[in-house]
Amino acid sequence: MIQASEGDEERLARTLASLVGGAVEGTVREAVVVLGTDASGPFKVADHAGCRIAKTLAEAIAVAKGEWLLMLEPGARLLEGWSESVMLHAAEADRPARLSRDASVRPSFMARLRARRRPFAHGLLIRRKDASALYGANIDAVRLRPRTLRIGARMIPAS
Template sequence: MLSVLIETRDDEEALARTLASLIGAAVEGVVREVIVVDLGSTDQTRYVAEHAGCHFLTDGGIAAAITAAKSEWLLLVEPGARLVEGWTEPVVAHVNRSTMPARLSRSRDDRLSFLVRLFSANRPLVEGLVISKRQAFGLAKNAGNAEALARGLAVKRLSAGISPAKKG
């Protein structure tokens, strides 16, 4: 049903946290595959990805990952983000009845004040992005990376919970 795309650079620990949160959805068949797009890691990111059974791409960036994805719907997340239990139901319902992109909602423990949200706007994947492969492919032609692809999109807000990656 979903291909999960994660863009990384020296994110071995953060990637492991994100992958752990996807296990239940993979067992349920909601997550069909995880593709890790690496942008030049020098740590053990490759080992973490391959050990978890992910496809690991080092060439072609996000466009190559979109092309390689087997599913018609994609979920893009930052390394370190954790999907909150129960996220699959709203996402599945969305992909079954909609064509527009969507973002997940921050978990209750991770909701931020308006000012903090305003200043974190430079991270367009902070709440993930659910998007059709066709739409993502069209956007990837002009985007150099996953964040550029996600920036400025009109999206629907889903009740699916995400705990964003902690960034400095």
């Protein structure tokens, strides 16, 4: 699940491309992209990639097929081997999880500080029922960050 807005076309395409391996392995059942009404560019990218499109985060959570949701920002890139960690977590754990930032990425102090305000900066792997209860229809609740575990799946966060 990716929340995109106008101007996110290239970042959205990079994130969707990094999900392909997970789709082949069966980890990713579908990609749902949340778009505002003014996001015609990202709509074209999402539509061309075969994504399901939702207008709100609550709608995206409601229409998602899987029990577990992976919420990402446009521009986030999942690195090789991520799907095994996600599948293992989904099979064994019941708490939400964040992905690990790749060691090759050394963000500045200010970038790390800004990332704390973005709940999906390091991805969020969460059960659909928990996401629905946490975020519901209140878009302002997206700032809430559930207590999470960090799993071995590596990613390069969106800049």
